[in-house]
Amino acid sequence: MDPSDDPRPGETVLDAPIQNQAALQFIGRIRTPFATRRECPRQGSLDGPECQIEVEARFEPALQGLEPGVLIEVLYWLDRARRDLLTQSPRSDGNARGTFALRSPVRPNPIGTAVVKLVACDGPVLTVQGLDCLDDTPLLDIKPDRRGYCVQAPPKA
């Protein structure tokens, strides 16, 4: 955490240790042009800069069937975010509101989600557009976007 992560006026901090109720494993790393949180756009854009998702070699078989051109949902671990703010004052307006009413990286379980365009697949490396996270962010999951998925999958019998 850098000093700019100190609570601002009006913010509420949860004074309790983080419990360990489930274990996450990192399945790769995300490469973006954003080295600091200030450089990250508030929200990724499908015509934003190309970024790389580097999937660990052992998970490469799990990429079978992903094709360039589709939208994918990417989940990642916001490893540089504090986890104890219940209310937050966004820098943009200074009005404190609940963490669950914000898409701030600061949250009890700092998991980021983004819907991005899959531009290219080169073995375990995916090139995508639409990310807004810091460079070197740990990767948690990749899923087809739920809207695309509606079309592919027939209703359950």
Next chain:
Amino acid sequence: MDPSDDPRPGETVLDAPIQNQAALQFIGRIRTPFATRRECPRQGSLDGPECQIEVEARFEPALQGLEPGVLIEVLYWLDRARRDLLTQSPRSDGNARGTFALRSPVRPNPIGTAVVKLVACDGPVLTVQGLDCLDDTPLLDIKPDRRGYCVQAPPKA
């Protein structure tokens, strides 16, 4: 895991222990009418059954600012899913493809995401429509839907 979770023909299993690289804490529980995976719809519908999200009391302040009528993104831990399949054969078609090309609950980090309609807020209990997960699923996070969020938040300076 129940026996129906055994690998099917054509599926690929990762033979490696799950690493513990980040700790998740459960922030509540989800109540749905779906007691078994067979009962779960393939995908939730915004006019589906009303379900309850029970947020732990200590996290209630983090709900400030959420109002009925909005779309929210819900993240949850698919605690009854195996985590070691690299390729899977969906029951619906039997063609094996990569886990990351499927929205199956079985994945290296079994985090489910859903966009749901917030119908009512009653203290720490939210009533929503659009979930497809099992009853008693652990809750990980709630965020405003990214599409709604575009409108609220001005571009970063």
